[in-house]
Amino acid sequence: MKSGFVNIFGRPNAGKSTLLNALMGEKLAIVSHKVQTTRHRIKAILNEKDYQIIFSDTPGIIKPEYKLHEKMMQSVKGALEDADVALLIVDINDNWDECDAIFSALKLRVPAVLVLNKVDRTNKERITEAEAYFSSKSYVKKTVAISALTGINYKKFLQPILELLPEGQPFYEDDSISDLPEKFFVSELIREKIYEQAHDEIPYHTAVLIREFKEKETLTKIVADIIVHRETQKMILIGEKGTMIKKLGTSARLDIEAFLGRKVFLELFVKVKPKWRDNDLHLKEYGYGQ
Incomplete structure (x- = not known):
């Protein structure tokens, strides 16, 4: 049995909430084309007979301007502290150096899977370049290319996560899909x-x-x-x-x-x-x- 916390980090509008919903097959996180839609950490519990993955959607990483933003970044900090695996999600059309600077600043203490999102909006050459760029980073253990909006290959996506997840008993009951009311x-x-x-x-x-x-x-x-x-x-x-x-x-x-x-x-x-x-x-x- 494998069980653990897989927490999703990235810039605003990278597709964190869309990915969470796609993985759960249910709408748990609200989605908008506007930035900074997610304000809370949202846990979603994926139960199968041989594993339980607790995914967390987190607010996009920003420089706080208000106390509200500070609270949002505190939830990101909390997700960093209890993660077993980090999912670092990148809009493939974003500036990769800026994404790298954000991820490096997280000072991750757990293995990370780098998720290249929105690959339906680019070409194979750019995908190959992005995979090479991020694979060279010390904090990245695996890279996965997806389009969360058009659909993901479920088993293929989960495989590298399950390889990194620790063995352990479930944290939540079988029928729970979230810890939130x-x-x-x-x-x-x-x-x-x-x-x-x-x-x-x-x-x-x-x-x-x-x-x-x-x-x-x-x-x-x-x-x-x-x-x-x-x-x-x-x-x-x-x-x-x-x-x-x-x-x-x-x-x-x-x-x-x-x-x-x-x-x-x-x-x-x-x-x-x-x-x-x-x-x-x-x-x-x-x-x-x-």
């Missing part, structure tokens, strides 16, 4: 819709707080606050005669129903909390750190 994933699905439907800085200035999550006989009642910085952002999210918030709510409700497998009544409110990204009390209330 349903409420967390519901708040993330709402936040994903904000990334999809709102523009400019609004998604980055937004948090979601689930205030009520009640399972009734015929449906689940969910009440959530969408937190923004300024009154102008609140007005944009509500929209003229409530059109924006209705559209956002309908779209989120459909995804939440698909995730929970039952009917949902979703009520959304938009609230203004100035400078919440730099307020420790607000950050703790919204689920960012202790």
Whole structure:
């Protein structure tokens, strides 16, 4: 039996969340073309009869500008500390030297598999060059080329990971797919819709707080606050005669129903909390750190 933590690191928009979802065959991490979508460490548990892999999606590695960013980078630090294997994911069209500088700065103490992602957007020559470039780095034990979006060869991808994973008993029960509660994933699905439907800085200035999550006989009642910085952002999210918030709510409700497998009544409110990204009390209330 093999069991351990395989934690995913990379720059924003390298495809960490898309890879996690592809490996699990289920949407656990929200995805957006906008950078810095992932704010939390999300553990996903892959169970088979002879192994248990606990994958962790982590926020993209950035230079912190707010306390929120500091909390995000703390979750990256935590993932570094308990990893058995590191998955270092690179958008093959990014600057490789910059990626190397980030990975070298991690000071990894565990073996790493370098994942070249988005290979469907380049040619064989560049893939070969990238494999040679990263294979020469001391922190890289194996390299794998994939397109997480179009699909991965599951067994081929897992093989080098399983070779590096330690022997041990499972950490979680067989039927667990994550250590996070349903409420967390519901708040993330709402936040994903904000990334999809709102523009400019609004998604980055937004948090979601689930205030009520009640399972009734015929449906689940969910009440959530969408937190923004300024009154102008609140007005944009509500929209003229409530059109924006209705559209956002309908779209989120459909995804939440698909995730929970039952009917949902979703009520959304938009609230203004100035400078919440730099307020420790607000950050703790919204689920960012202790």
